[in-house]
Amino acid sequence: xxxxxxxxxxxxxxxxxxxxxxGRLSFGFVTGYYQPDLSTLNGVINDRNQSILEDPNFLLPxxxxxxxxxxxxxxxxFGGAPWVGLESQWDFSPSFSVRLTGGVWRGEQEASDIITTxxxxxxxxxxxxxxxxxxxxxxxxxxxxxxxxxxxxxxxRISLDFGVLGMTVGFLTMDSLVKVIHPAAPNGGxxxxxxxxxxxxxYTSRYGITxxxxxxxxxxxxxxxYYTLGRMVDLEVKRHFQxxxxxxxxxxxxxxxxxxxxxxxxxxxxxxxxxxxxxxxxTGTRNVTNTGPAQNLILELNxxxxxxxxxxxx
Numbered sequence: 001x002x003x004x005x006x007x008x009x010x011x012x013x014x015x016x017x018x019x020x021x022x023g024r025l026s027f028g029f030v031t032g033y034y035q036p037d038l039s040t041l042n043g044v045i046n047d048r049n050q051s052i053l054e055d056p057n058f059l060l061p062x063x064x065x066x067x068x069x070x071x072x073x074x075x076x077x078f079g080g081a082p083w084v085g086l087e088s089q090w091d092f093s094p095s096f097s098v099r100l101t102g103g104v105w106r107g108e109q110e111a112s113d114i115i116t117t118x119x120x121x122x123x124x125x126x127x128x129x130x131x132x133x134x135x136x137x138x139x140x141x142x143x144x145x146x147x148x149x150x151x152x153x154x155x156x157r158i159s160l161d162f163g164v165l166g167m168t169v170g171f172l173t174m175d176s177l178v179k180v181i182h183p184a185a186p187n188g189g190x191x192x193x194x195x196x197x198x199x200x201x202x203y204t205s206r207y208g209i210t211x212x213x214x215x216x217x218x219x220x221x222x223x224x225x226y227y228t229l230g231r232m233v234d235l236e237v238k239r240h241f242q243x244x245x246x247x248x249x250x251x252x253x254x255x256x257x258x259x260x261x262x263x264x265x266x267x268x269x270x271x272x273x274x275x276x277x278x279x280x281x282x283t284g285t286r287n288v289t290n291t292g293p294a295q296n297l298i299l300e301l302n303x304x305x306x307x308x309x310x311x312x313x314x
Contacts, residue, residue, distance in 0.1 A: 021153065022094060025314050028087045028222070032307025034105050035080030036138070036228070037300035044278045044297070045075040045109065045134060051281040053294060054237055054270040056176040056194030057132050058281075063125060065116035067283040073132045075109040082106075083305060085140075097146045099161070105138040119182050126182055133175040138301070140228075142166040142206055156213040161226070163205035170232050170299055172198045172276065194242045198276045204230030204301055212311070220311045225304070232299035235276040240269055 044050040048069040051058045058071055085103020092098070112131045119126055143165045151157040174196045181189035208226030215221060280292035 022091055024091045026089045026091075026220075026311050027314070028089070028309045028311035030083075030085045030087055030101065030103060030224075030307050030309040032083045032224070032305055033080055034083040034228070034303060034305040036078075036105070036303040038078045038107075038136075039300055040278075040298045041134075041136075042077040045073075046077065048072045048074070049280055049282060050278055051291075052174065052276065052278045052297060053291070054196050054198070054240070054274070054276050055174045056196055056240075056242065057130075057174070059194065059242075059269065060115070060176065060178070061117065062283075062289065063116060063118065065125065068281045068289045069283060070113075070115065072281070073111045073113060073130070075111040075132060075134055078107040078109060078134075078136060080303075083140075083307060087309065087311075089146075089311070094151055095148050097148075097159075098164075099142075099144045099146055101140075101142045101144065103140055105140065107136045109134045115178065117178070117180075119180065119184055123184060126180070128178055128180050130179075131175075131177040133173075133177075135171075135173040135175075136299075137171040139169040139171075140166065140204065141168075142204075144206070146210065153214070156211065156220070158212070159210045161206075161208050161210055161224070163207060163226075163228075166204035166206060166228075166230070168202045168204045168230055168232065168301055170200045170202070170235065172200075172235055172299075174198075195240070196237060196270055196276075197239045198235045198237050200232045200235040200299065202230050202232035202299070202301060204228055206305070208305075218313050220313070222309045222311060224307050224309070226307075228301055228303055228305055230301035232301060233296060235297055235299065237270045237272055237274050237276060239272065242269060 044052055051072050057073055060071055083103050083105045087099055087101040089097055089099040110133045114127050115130045116125050116127050142163055144161045145164050146159040146161050148157050148159045176194045178192040206226040206228040210224040212220050212222040276297045277294040278297050279294045282290050284290045
């Protein structure tokens with residue numbers, strides 16, 4: 001038997017794999033930067049003549065020196081912020097895969113000023129500091145269909161990504177903190193803290209491109225660019241908490257000099273289930289607040305997202 005006909009020499013060495021593997025499952029960590037539009041929310045919290053009617057700052061008692069225009073504190077725009085999440089992917093063919101991604105985005109704006117208020121109806125008005133905070137959290141989930149326009153198992157791949165289905169859950173919290181320091185106050189002072197919490201759900205989609213570089217057979221680095229589309233049209237109040245000024249006292253006859261204007265009682269407090277709305281507001285005669293037609297506060301989620309990720313293959 002010659003060497004050529006020997007079974008030991010008849011077996012050729014295995015050639016390295018050159019075709020993309022299919023049926024692979026991967027898991028990844030994602031971090032990036034997302035800038036939703038939020039033009040309606042930004043427009044309202046930066047306009048003295050616009051009010052979120054469920055905002056605890058709008059619900060503070062008014063008086064001639066603390067008009068509705070001053071209650072509408074200027075808080076600044078929500079801009080871009082970090083986006084972090086997790087992803088999993090299944091490659092079911094050399095050209096296609098599906099990816100499920102979940103992540104969270106958080107934006108916050110704060111402002112402070114000095115307001116004029118009454119401690120009691122039979123005491124002169126006082127000036128106290130106020131802080132306002134607007135906190136928005138967006139929990140996002142996407143199911144993406146990926147089509148690979150370049151796929152080399154030794155180097156990397158590039159894909160076009162199409163958002164088959166997406167959902168965003170939004171949580172908006174509006175806070176007001178007033179610090180009262182006065183000899184007539186209990187223990188010389190107290191804090192008035194009020195808060196409104198709201199939640200909404202929106203269906204969203206996104207489209208973009210992803211590039212991936214294979215560091216090893218089990219590990220890859222990637223970069224994605226997406227544009228997200230969506231609008232959250234129904235934000236519902238989940239909880240309203242008010243403390244510090246439980247009720248404006250009704251003055252007794254001659255308890256204060258005639259002609260002194262008392263604070264106007266706040267509007268009706270928000271209740272669970274009602275929509276968060278906004279309106280054009282102004283101070284009319286005798287400090288009566290005139291309110292225009294109320295509209296739902298819409299959160300525009302359209303925006304660009306760029307992210308990088310670490311992916312592990314199994």
